[in-house]
Amino acid sequence: MDGGTEGPTKKRRTSWKKDPEAVKENILTIATQEFAAHGLSGANINEIASNTSTSKRMIYYYFGDKEGLYQAVLERVYSTLRENEDRLKVENLGPVEGLALLVKATFEAHAATPLFIRLVMIENIHNADYLRRSDIIPRLNRSIIDKLADVCARGKAQGLFRDSADPLELHWMISAPSFYNVANRATFSTSFGEALFTPERQERLKEHVIDMILGAVVIGYEPGTSHAV
C-alpha cells in the first residue's frame, strides 16, 4: 500500500505535554469500562490502550501489569462509592424515616451505578482477592454501618425497633435485593421476562423492599406507610 516514496518518513515524533495525573485518570476511566465489560481475564490491554489518549506503554509505566491496573480500578470505584455514602445524612431524621431513606438510597444507588456492580461481581468471581489485598478496606464501607448503627440505636431507645435489629444484618438485607436487582437482571429477565424492569415495577419493587425491611425491624409496622419514596 504505502510503499511509495521512501523519502523523509523518518522518526518524526509528535509533541506532547507532561501531565501524569491526567494520563493516569484517563487510563483508569477507560480501564474501568473495559474491566466492567469483560472481567479481568476478558479485558484486553491493547483495547484499553487504544481507547485512551495515551499508549500501552504508559499503562505498564504507571500500573505495572494487568492485575495492578485492575486493582487500581477496583479501589477507585470503591472510593467513589464511599464518597456517595458519606453524602447521605440521616442523623436529623427519625429512626423509621431514616431507615426508610437508607433503604431507598441504597436501592437507587445500586441501580444508578451498574459499572460498580459489575466490578463487584467480577471481584467476587475472583474471591475478593484484589479487594482483600488492598489497603483501603478498613476505612471502606465503615460509614454505612455507622449510620445503620446510629439509626438502630435510636430506634431501640425510642421503643420503635425490635431488640433483634442488628446493623450488619440490616446492611445485608438492604444490599441483597438492591444488588441482585442490577446484577442478575440479565439472567432473570431472560428466564422470566422484562416485566419487573419497567420504571413502574422498579418503583414497586423498591417500595416492597422498604416495606420488607421496615416490617422486619419496626414494631407493628404497616406496609405502605414509610413515606420514603
Place this chain on the structure above:
Amino acid sequence: MDGGTEGPTKKRRTSWKKDPEAVKENILTIATQEFAAHGLSGANINEIASNTSTSKRMIYYYFGDKEGLYQAVLERVYSTLRENEDRLKVENLGPVEGLALLVKATFEAHAATPLFIRLVMIENIHNADYLRRSDIIPRLNRSIIDKLADVCARGKAQGLFRDSADPLELHWMISAPSFYNVANRATFSTSFGEALFTPERQERLKEHVIDMILGAVVIGYEPGTSHAV
C-alpha cells in the same frame, strides 16, 4: 528417565473403548468446575483437557469450540437446578407454611450449590447471551413460578395473603437474598468480616428472610412464627 532402550518405541497407541456418553459427561463435569472457577475467558481448555480422562481433541469433537462447551455446561447446570425445584412439593401444605417452605428451600439450595451460583454470576457478566441463545429456557424455571402462583392463589382465596402478592415479585424477593448470600460472600466478608457466615448466623439470616417475605405477604404476620425451620 525412560530414554533407555530406544528400541520399539514406535507409535504404540494405547487401547481404548468407545464410550461417547461417558466421555461427554466427563468433559462436562470437569469443564463445569473450570468455568465456575475462572469464567469463560479465564477458563483454559488445555487445563480442562488435562483434568479429563480424554483429550483436548475430544472437547472440540463434541462441543465445537470453547463457547459451545461453556453453553453446554450452562444448560446442564440449569437443568439440574430445575430437577431439584421439581422435587419440592407444596401443594399439600397451607399457603403460609408452603410459602415459608419455598423460601427456606430456596435459601438452602443456593447455599448448597455455589458452583451453580458462580456460573450464573458469570453468565450475567456476559449479559446472559448464552442462556438467551439456548433452547432450554421456556421449560426452565417455569415450575418455581407455578408453585408460587399456586400458593399465592390459595393464600388470597383464604383471605390470608395481601391482594398485592405477586408470584414473579415473590420469586424476585426470595431469590435476591438467597443469591446474594452466596454470590457476594467474598466481598461482603472482606469488607465487614465473616460474622454473618457462621452456621448460627446463617440460620438466623434464613429466619429473617422468611420473616421478611411472610411479613410482606401474609396479613398480620408475626415475625418468628413461620415454624418452617
Place this chain on the structure above:
DNA sequence: ATTAAAATGTACCCAAGAGTTAATTATATG
C-alpha cells in the same frame, strides 16, 4: 546552558492457548 530524571512514543518479543490436521483404532452392518 547543562544535565538528570521523569514521562512518553514506537516497535518489537514471545509465551500461552484456542483450534486443526492427519493418522489410527474401535465397532456396527451387510
Place this chain on the structure above:
DNA sequence: CATATAATTAACTCTTGGGTACATTTTAAT
C-alpha cells in the same frame, strides 16, 4: 470378513495479547 463410519490419539499451527527494550522528549534543578 470387508468396509464404512464413529471415536480417538498424537502432534502441530498460528493468532492473540500481555509484556518489554530502547529511543526520545519534556521539565525541573543547578
